[in-house]
Amino acid sequence: MPIFLSTDAPDFEPAFAALLSAKREDSPDVDAAVAAIIEDVRTRGDAAVIDLTAKFDRIDLTPQTLAISADEIAAAAAQVTTAEREALELAAERIRAYHVRQMPEDVQWVDPEGATLGWRWTPVPAAGLYVPGGLASYPSSLLMNAIPAKVAGVGRLAVAVPTPGGAVNPLVLLAAQIAGVDEIYRIGGAQAIAALAHGTETIAPVAKITGPGNAYVAAAKRRVFGKVGIDMIAGPSEILVIADAENDPDWIALDLMSQAEHDESAQALLITDDEAFGRAVAEAVEKRLETLERRAIAAASWRDFGAVITVRDLDEAATLSNCIAPEHLELCVADPQALAAKTVHAGAIFLGQWTPEAIGDYVGGPNHVLPTARSARFSSGLSVLDFLKRTTLAQMTPEALRAIGPAAERLAQSESLEAHGLSVAARLRRLNG
Amino acid sequence: MPIFLSTDAPDFEPAFAALLSAKREDSPDVDAAVAAIIEDVRTRGDAAVIDLTAKFDRIDLTPQTLAISADEIAAAAAQVTTAEREALELAAERIRAYHVRQMPEDVQWVDPEGATLGWRWTPVPAAGLYVPGGLASYPSSLLMNAIPAKVAGVGRLAVAVPTPGGAVNPLVLLAAQIAGVDEIYRIGGAQAIAALAHGTETIAPVAKITGPGNAYVAAAKRRVFGKVGIDMIAGPSEILVIADAENDPDWIALDLMSQAEHDESAQALLITDDEAFGRAVAEAVEKRLETLERRAIAAASWRDFGAVITVRDLDEAATLSNCIAPEHLELCVADPQALAAKTVHAGAIFLGQWTPEAIGDYVGGPNHVLPTARSARFSSGLSVLDFLKRTTLAQMTPEALRAIGPAAERLAQSESLEAHGLSVAARLRRLNG
Incomplete structure (x- = not known):
């Protein structure tokens, strides 16, 4: 059973604080091992990647077989059923349509002093x-990682997917084909991140690495950050459902379980303004846990990290939700927009x-790579912007420089940066001379 | 003297590759020391911050004097000359006007299936x-850090500035006042980053930390990344000037020196399509280095990391510039827009x-916190977006769910995530039943 809390109860605050700060994931300290792997790949390139793949994934590769060939991809894609292919294509189309709207515009304007200012995205x-x-x-x-990159106009998209014992997932290869991925390598772990960041004889380096992974992958991403860009460091999945009594308890139970079944460290929370409804959902969960395929995982998550919180009203629910800052927030109430x-x-x-x-995991359109562990307070899900960067532009006219140059000169002097000031002063002298 | 390269020369490629990969900064390994400092601040809060400040900055603080008081700020601001105050105010106004234009819009639309989709920035x-x-x-x-945060609507902005031996910079306090900073703490180093990220009895935790710092500050930011958001890890400053022969060599020399004077590890590069002009700029630099206040620093940077590269034409200059991916790029040519x-x-x-x-360092309007060390290939300067996050929104209608729900169910089955599929199927059954 999950914990049951009520904002009415005298001990609510400490219990809620404990819920917020519960450590859900053991992060094994793999940093030293990862540092050694990265250094090995930097030094020995392909040979290191091949050795490490033999060791961790039990497959023997050569520089020629690091990449999955077009023939293999076609053969794998042919195994996929029509229904699955159509579902993937519908998902891809909807994700693309959503992300196309995220493309930002370049801007340029002339300010009152005559300076042309702006920025440009590439x-x-x-x-x-x-x-x-x-x-x-x-x-x-x-799809969720590759499509935003393609919409952004990234010229080259390389996928790394480990194939332990040689097993590849045909649906992943088909999804890569649908999304327009350019290269697929059968490598994983810290060695894959190192190869993508630093390059090898066979694998050209990239500028940005995204995608989830285990502790080794996460530690490697943190280490190569700076050399390349990375997306977030993802933690276990979470959902908060805010539901009033006008819902089917079984639907809400299934929504909670759809996060809980991901991972024993996942967290599923319900906030409701009706205590009896909360109990009914918890009962529906128990019923579903009798038959769910991944019941061992889902039951552990629900038992260790699940919670049902009763509030006095929906304003209180909003306040608690803002403390939780959930990855996924489901609002099953009469006026969800409000x-x-x-x-x-x-x-x-x-x-x-x-x-x-x-729906959001597959076909809604928005990205399902989202900030976990309360990081929604300061970060966003994956988007087209993660694959773009902005260059600022400024062009002074002699008149603009005459108007604002003296202030720059003044501040440069205050900061004891003489050459900064002189670079402006030399030009002003020409203008005024 | 800097190195002189020419794309005409047979050994250009290895020499240019060496220039690109030159290691300009020693990163001392302070990670273990920083980990201990962060743990100390997490455990002992104010007491740890006070002890560490006594040790590193040689000042004795109490919880009451951690923050710089409003009276102290007013007294410091009163010391600043009118000319300096007006220059700071002009800079603030222009930075604000530029960054206001970066505020993104919230978007919401109804798609062909009837689903309402969109996103919202907060x-x-x-x-x-x-x-x-x-x-x-x-x-x-x-100003460059605080103004984008204020434009974004950040509710609380706390500054940490170390005051070794008790010395405060009145201009920094005045800038904080002008930018609308809410709190200023006289603390620095890893202990300041730890206090901001984890909070103490006196200092409430923040959600995002930005701003430059030494190796301790950089290592601390990397460590607290995830608990809070951070901006980039900044390296030494760089400029690339692309200039044709129609320029005053002294102006270009001053522009190069305005980066070189920052730091012995800074890098100033010139690309020109006229070898004689390149020589003339190098001579102008030598002349300026005779008198420049910070000549020791600027000369070391120019000697160790400076370069003058002659190219056949400006297309070649653009190609080299894209390999360099400079923090600052100055285009002193006839058609700079092209x-x-x-x-x-x-x-x-x-x-x-x-x-x-x-001009861009002070009063241009664009931000001067910019990606260094070739990271402009994948990252952007500081902006309003660094202080915002995006929440995606999706609302299905029964009709929309009927249209796209089956594909979600199909994919959930393919991924062996039964509860995901059931949460859709239960609703579809009601619709179809």
Whole structure:
């Protein structure tokens, strides 16, 4: 059973604080091992990647077989059923349509002093996308990472996906094909991140690396940050459902379980203004846990990190939600738009009872790579902007320089940066001389 | 003397590659020391911050004197000359006017299936701004960090500025006042970053930390990344000037020196299509180095990392510039807009001979916190977006769910995430039942 809290209870505040600060994930200290792997790949290139892949994934590669060939991709794609292919294509189309709207515009204007100012967006030249192998090898995640990059105009998109024992997921290869990925390497772990960041004889380096991974991948991304750009360091998934009594308890139970089934460290929370409804949802969860395929995982997550919180009203729910800053926030209430306006820290909001969070994982359109562990207070889900960078532009006229140059000269003197001031003064002297 | 290269020379490629990969900065390994400091501040709060400040900055503080009081700020501000105050105010006004234009719009639309989709931007709740003490304590950097945060609507802005031996920079305090900073703490180093990220009894935690600092500050920011958001890890400053022969060599020399004077590890590069002009600029630099106040620093930077590269034409200059991906790019050529269109990787571009880079450091309007060390290939200068985060929104109707729900169910099954599929199926059954 999860914990049951009520804002009415005298001990609510410490119990809620404990819930917020619960450590859900052991981060093994793999930093030294990862540093050694990165150094090995930097020094020995392909040979290091091949040795490490033999060791960790039990497959023997050569420089020629590091990449999955076009024939292999075509053969794998042919195994996928028509229904699955159509579902992937619908998802890709909707994700693309949503992300196209995120493309920012270049701006340029002339200010009152006559200076031309503005900025310009351009894509990163090449991006690497990490896709985990094994259980969490999700074709949907490939689409969610690759499509924003392609929409941004990234010229080269390289995927790294480990294939332990040689097993590849045909759906992942098909998703890569649909998304327009340029290269797919059958490598994983810190060695894949190192190869993408630093390059090898066979794998050209990229400028940005995104995608989820295990502790080794996360530590490697943190280490190569600066050499390349990275997206966030993802933690276990979370959902907060705010629901009133006018909902089917079984629907809400399934929404909670759709996060809990990801991972024993996942967190599913319910806030409701009706205590009896909260109990009914908890009962529906227990019922579903009897038969769910991933019941061992979901039950552990629900038992260790789940919670049902009863509040006096929905304003209180919004306040608690803003403390939690959930990755996924589902608002199953009569006026979800009004409640959404009050919940300012959340990665993604799903409004109304017809919008189960799972829709957002696949076909809604918005990205499913979202900030976890309360980081929605300061960061956003993956978007086209992650694959673009902005260059600022400024062009003075002699008149503009005459108007604002003296202030720059003054401040340069205050900061004891003489050459800064002189570079302005030399030009002003010509203008005034 | 700097190195002289020419794309005509047979050994150009290896020499240019060596220039690109030159290691300009020793990063002392302070990670273990920083980890201990962060842990100390987490555990002992104010007491740890006070002890560490006594040790590193030689001043004795109490919880009551951690913050610089309003009276102290007013007294410091009163010391600043009218000319300096007016220059700071002009800078603040122009920075604000530029950054206001960066505010993104919230978007919402109804798609063909009837789903309402969109996103919403909200400010991070609180931001901490680090300002170095000593030589590099720049009021302009305070404005460049604080104003975008205020424009974004950040509710609380806390500044940390070390005051070694008790010395405060009145201009920094005045800049903080002008920018609307809410709190200023006289603390620095890793202990300041730890206090801002984790909070103490006196200092409430923030959600985002920006601002430059030494190796300790950089290592601390890397460590708290995830707990809070951070901006980039800044390296030493760089400028690339592309200039044709129609320029005053002394102006270009001063522009190069305005980066070189920052730091012995700074880098100033000139690319020109006229070898004799390149020589003339180098001579002008030598002349200026005879008298420049910071000549020891500037000369070391120019000698160790400076370069003059002669190219056949400006297209070649653009190609080299894109390899360098400079923090600052100055285009002193006849048609700077045309050349700017070809230089895709740069933090900030300064167009034409009337736009010395120093204008951008103070009063141009664009931000002067920019990506260094070739990171302009994948990252951008500081902006209003660094202090905002985006929440995606999705609301299905029954019809929209009927249209796209089956594809989500299909993909959930393919990924063996049963509860995901069931959460959609339960709703579809009601619709179809």
